[in-house]
Amino acid sequence: MTLGQGTAVNRKNDDDLFSFQSFKELKRSFQEQMARSGRAVGDESEFSAAVRETNERRAYELVSLTCYYWASLLNSSNVDCVLGSEKQCVLIDAPPSMYSGRERSNFTLCVKDSIIKYYSIKCAANELIVSGQAKKLNKFIAEQGLQPVQRQYIWREDQLGSTLDNVEYPFDSIYEVGKVKRRQIQFPSGKGVAAVSIIVADLTPEERNVILNDLAAYKDFGCLNIQRLWGSIVTDTQITLLLENFAVDSLSNYVSAEQRSNGELLKFARQMATAVDYFERSKFIHKKLSIDVCLLTADQTLKVVVFGLSTGLFPKRIYLKDVDRCRLSLSG
Numbered sequence: 001m002t003l004g005q006g007t008a009v010n011r012k013n014d015d016d017l018f019s020f021q022s023f024k025e026l027k028r029s030f031q032e033q034m035a036r037s038g039r040a041v042g043d044e045s046e047f048s049a050a051v052r053e054t055n056e057r058r059a060y061e062l063v064s065l066t067c068y069y070w071a072s073l074l075n076s077s078n079v080d081c082v083l084g085s086e087k088q089c090v091l092i093d094a095p096p097s098m099y100s101g102r103e104r105s106n107f108t109l110c111v112k113d114s115i116i117k118y119y120s121i122k123c124a125a126n127e128l129i130v131s132g133q134a135k136k137l138n139k140f141i142a143e144q145g146l147q148p149v150q151r152q153y154i155w156r157e158d159q160l161g162s163t164l165d166n167v168e169y170p171f172d173s174i175y176e177v178g179k180v181k182r183r184q185i186q187f188p189s190g191k192g193v194a195a196v197s198i199i200v201a202d203l204t205p206e207e208r209n210v211i212l213n214d215l216a217a218y219k220d221f222g223c224l225n226i227q228r229l230w231g232s233i234v235t236d237t238q239i240t241l242l243l244e245n246f247a248v249d250s251l252s253n254y255v256s257a258e259q260r261s262n263g264e265l266l267k268f269a270r271q272m273a274t275a276v277d278y279f280e281r282s283k284f285i286h287k288k289l290s291i292d293v294c295l296l297t298a299d300q301t302l303k304v305v306v307f308g309l310s311t312g313l314f315p316k317r318i319y320l321k322d323v324d325r326c327r328l329s330l331s332g
Helices: 023-037 046-063 137-144 170-174 205-217 251-257 262-281 320-331
Strands: 005-007 017-019 069-071 088-093 107-113 115-124 127-130 180-186 192-201 229-234 238-244 294-296 302-304
Touching: 046 115, 046 127, 107 137, 127 137, 205 229, 205 238, 251 262, 251 294, 262 302
Parallel strands: 069 088
Antiparallel strands: 005 017, 088 107, 107 115, 115 127, 180 192, 192 238, 229 238, 294 302
């Protein structure tokens, strides 16, 4: 079988053309190229990395089309809040504990069935597949008689519990749109999830329309290392933003409190890179990106704050004073 013609990489004459007569020959050519490049056995080639990245992006495109994808808002500690009945299910980002090298699973289907069961979901041939079942996700849901729980974006005031506490955290000052409160979102199951509540009031009609449009456009925005938007409460006089409530400290305070190991700092840098990669893939420019808008969870997961950093949903201009402060803190 002829696959076509290509230019031999790093051959004696780079202009020589050759025909691959089989997949075996094509594979051998890649192996020879790997040997010439001096890459260690087991290392990922640039070609493999590109394929993996393309597959991951396609997988996120597919899950974003599902109404029951809750991304990183839910995990094994709080997914039972939305699974109140037997056979209900949701799709979430797979926790790091489910990663296993090349068999990494990006997503997990959580199913309520006396206990909560977890199924790894992978992307193959532009389809979401239930790993271990060799079935398409939609077919698996239909055959099992599952009921996907649709994610809610617009909330009502009566769906929020009372203020959890009156404690103000030092890092709350990064939010510039009013008093920050911690409320609990109540679900039909009787359980709740803590959320950061930020009220945006005294809006002109133009400002209100801008925020509402941004809420619609960015309702699913974010990844594990970006603070996500639970949704909003919209009334005639104000808009309340509901954000993930997770942080126990700010990154700037944590790294300046005492000297941290290089390994720890490298872990934070990698998580920041994950967030920045998501910004790049989403063609989003963070106008206030600095160490000051990075928060940490109890398990040291880094979260970049995007929403609530200005009087709108997110900053629309670059704040030079923040850039200067970041530069000074790094040089010091």
